[in-house]
Amino acid sequence: MADEVKLPADSFEPLDKSKHLDSEKIAAPNLTFMQDAWRRLKKNKSAIVAMIILIIFFVLAFGSAFFSPHNPNAVNPQFANLPPKWPGININGINGTLVQAGSRVNAYQAAGAGAGVHYWLGTDYLGRDMLSRILFGTRISLTVAIVATAVDLLIGVTFGLFSGWKGGWVDNFMQRVIEIIMSIPTLVVVVLLILILKPGMMSITLAIAFSSWTTMARLIRAQTLELKEQEYVLAAKTLGESSIKVAFKHLLPNLSSIIIIQTMFTIPSAIFFEAFLSFVGIGISAPQASLGTLLNDGQKNFQFLPYQMWYPAIVLSLIMIAFNIFADGLRDAFDPQTKE
Amino acid sequence: MAKYLLKRIFYLLLTLFIVITVTFFLMKLLPGTPLQNQQKLSPAQQHLILKQYGLTKPVWQQYLIYVGGVFQGNFGTSFQFSDQPVSYLISSRIGPSLLLGIQAMILGVIPGILVGALGAIKKNTWVDTTTTIVSILGISIPSFVLAVLLQYFVGLKLHLLPIADWGGFAYTVLPTIALAASPFADTARFTRTEMVDVLNSDYIELATAKGLSKWGVIYHHALRNSLIPVVTIIGPLAVNIMTGSMVIENIFSIPGIGEQFVKSILTNDYPTIMAVTIVYSVMLMVVLLITDIVYGIIDPRIRISGKSN
Numbered sequence: 349m350a351d352e353v354k355l356p357a358d359s360f361e362p363l364d365k366s367k368h369l370d371s372e373k374i375a376a377p378n379l380t381f382m383q384d385a386w387r388r389l390k391k392n393k394s395a396i397v398a399m400i401i402l403i404i405f406f407v408l409a410f411g412s413a414f415f416s417p418h419n420p421n422a423v424n425p426q427f428a429n430l431p432p433k434w435p436g437i438n439i440n441g442i443n444g445t446l447v448q449a450g451s452r453v454n455a456y457q458a459a460g461a462g463a464g465v466h467y468w469l470g471t472d473y474l475g476r477d478m479l480s481r482i483l484f485g486t487r488i489s490l491t492v493a494i495v496a497t498a499v500d501l502l503i504g505v506t507f508g509l510f511s512g513w514k515g516g517w518v519d520n521f522m523q524r525v526i527e528i529i530m531s532i533p534t535l536v537v538v539v540l541l542i543l544i545l546k547p548g549m550m551s552i553t554l555a556i557a558f559s560s561w562t563t564m565a566r567l568i569r570a571q572t573l574e575l576k577e578q579e580y581v582l583a584a585k586t587l588g589e590s591s592i593k594v595a596f597k598h599l600l601p602n603l604s605s606i607i608i609i610q611t612m613f614t615i616p617s618a619i620f621f622e623a624f625l626s627f628v629g630i631g632i633s634a635p636q637a638s639l640g641t642l643l644n645d646g647q648k649n650f651q652f653l654p655y656q657m658w659y660p661a662i663v664l665s666l667i668m669i670a671f672n673i674f675a676d677g678l679r680d681a682f683d684p685q686t687k688e
Numbered sequence: 689m690a691k692y693l694l695k696r697i698f699y700l701l702l703t704l705f706i707v708i709t710v711t712f713f714l715m716k717l718l719p720g721t722p723l724q725n726q727q728k729l730s731p732a733q734q735h736l737i738l739k740q741y742g743l744t745k746p747v748w749q750q751y752l753i754y755v756g757g758v759f760q761g762n763f764g765t766s767f768q769f770s771d772q773p774v775s776y777l778i779s780s781r782i783g784p785s786l787l788l789g790i791q792a793m794i795l796g797v798i799p800g801i802l803v804g805a806l807g808a809i810k811k812n813t814w815v816d817t818t819t820t821i822v823s824i825l826g827i828s829i830p831s832f833v834l835a836v837l838l839q840y841f842v843g844l845k846l847h848l849l850p851i852a853d854w855g856g857f858a859y860t861v862l863p864t865i866a867l868a869a870s871p872f873a874d875t876a877r878f879t880r881t882e883m884v885d886v887l888n889s890d891y892i893e894l895a896t897a898k899g900l901s902k903w904g905v906i907y908h909h910a911l912r913n914s915l916i917p918v919v920t921i922i923g924p925l926a927v928n929i930m931t932g933s934m935v936i937e938n939i940f941s942i943p944g945i946g947e948q949f950v951k952s953i954l955t956n957d958y959p960t961i962m963a964v965t966i967v968y969s970v971m972l973m974v975v976l977l978i979t980d981i982v983y984g985i986i987d988p989r990i991r992i993s994g995k996s997n
Contacts, residue, residue, distance in 0.1 A: 527703070531976065533968050543718060543956075630954070
């Protein structure tokens with residue numbers, strides 16, 4: 349008699365096959381294009397810091413429409429040119445004193461302000477609160493830049509797509525048009541447009557948009573020329589898709605990284621143009637303020653009341669730096685090939 | 689080459705013609721006359737003044753006269769400065785602008801190339817990080833902010849250099865630095881990217897493998913090859929400097945055409961605005977043409993593959 353091996357009945361149960369199949373599988377979760385870019389962006393610490401700074405500025409600037417310490421346009425001649433004063437802190441520069449004729453004087457006492465009066469970033473020559481004006485100015489600067497970039501995007505992408513897609517003499521003609529526009533310095537175009545449209549927020553926005561779309565159009569055209577030879581475009585065309593549908597469904601998604609990167613580089617240059625024009629005196633007009641007009645006002649008193657220029661200058665520079673670093677980070681995240 | 693050159697010059701003239709036409713008709717759309725104190729003048733006096741400026745003729749005749757004049761260097765009479773020909777205004781002011789522009793270009797491009805190359809050679813070290821930070825700052829901080837800061841610290845606090853005005857070389861130092869900051873940063877960034885690419889290429893590896901010293905490789909192979917594309921950004925840099933000059937000349941009270949341009953805008957001096965627009969466009973077009981030609985000469989690959997587009 350052979351030994352009987354006693355095996356429990358459940359040994360003969362078939363194993364769960366799906367587990368074994370899984371153990372062979374080597375795969376990361378599927379990522380969409382955006383998730384992939386975000387994953388790479390997250391690793392870039394400076395870009396993330398820049399992004400956070402930008403978010404803070406956006407929240408402060410646009411939030412100031414609802415709550416700002418003072419009315420940015422309220423004139424208060426009694427409290428004109430008061431230096432910054434933080435409650436309870438006694439450090440020169442933020443304690444409400446300033447150097448006048450070689451000695452430090454308490455400007456708040458001189459102006460007859462009570463103990464409860466304090467302006468965090470001081471006041472300007474009309475006694476308007478600098479902090480509120482900077483928040484208000486940042487809001488206008490950012491609005492102008494973003495709207496201008498959006499219009500720029502619309503014109504540039506449409507022009508580039510159309511030019512690249514059509515090809516032939518249409519493309520040739522459209523490229524000549526771009527070359528002509530590009531051979532006039534952008535600022536001259538902006539100035540001419542502003543003269544025609546009359547200075548103001550609207551005309552500045554349009555002028556910046558109309559004069560800076562050429563770079564975007566060129567990039568989009570070059571990429572479209574490449575993309576339209578791809579098999580999936582041929583397939584779409586063979587299946588009878590209309591040109592417009594091909595453009596929206598197949599070309600635009602593939603162009604999105606270029607568009608996003610270029611947009612992020614256009615915004616700081618739009619901010620710069622707005623500040624530049626307002627600084628020169630053909631930009632935003634009073635009583636509205638932008639970072640450029642604040643700098644212009646501050647520059648007049650820079651020798652004696654440097655804080656009036658310091659703070660707008662710091663805010664403008666910080667925004668520009670943050671945008672540039674963030675744009676660099678985005679470029680690396682969206683386009684890993686270019687990164688070495 | 690000759691054929692290419694002719695074609696380019698033809699396009700240049702065509703572009704110039706379009707620029708003149710467009711600016712002329714844009715200016716015609718704007719209200720504004722050379723008349724000052726219009727209320728005090730009788731219609732006959734007004735007519736006389738307008739006639740002196742040639743504004744009584746039909747617009748198409750004015751246009752033909754203007755275009756004819758521009759090609760002979762006559763840009764009409766300034767509205768702002770009575771009896772001053774615009775061409776005189778510009779020719780007497782172009783010197784300081786050109787001097788500043790060229791100085792800024794040199795001060796921007798050469799250190800830019802060196803710093804960019806250094807960043808690429810010492811990639812991912814503190815040197816690279818420092819140069820990257822410097823170039824981000826250079827790109828981000830607007831030239832006019834930098835200009836005021838330079839005036840304040842170098843001029844006012846340290847008394848090292850004159851704060852404003854136009855005299856000898858010392859007066860050009862601060863404006864040149866302010867103008868050169870952004871071209872410097874652009875060049876440094878661009879050179880770094882190019883150089884990193886080149887340093888990763890096969891021929892650099894080959895040169896190293898054959899036993900060339902590190903600096904020999906860098907100087908003879910890497911730097912030379914990465915400099916070729918740098919020529920292409922000279923055009924954008926020229927635009928950058930022209931733009932900057934408008935505000936920098938204003939801040940430093942330099943009698944240049946940038947300062948004149950801003951003044952003319954604020955006083956609606958249309959003939960001068962038109963003339964400066966044309967001068968700026970010509971300068972930019974010439975710079976673009978020269979860089980394209982130079983690019984073709986120093987990079988044989990482009991000459992062979994045909995340069996159109």
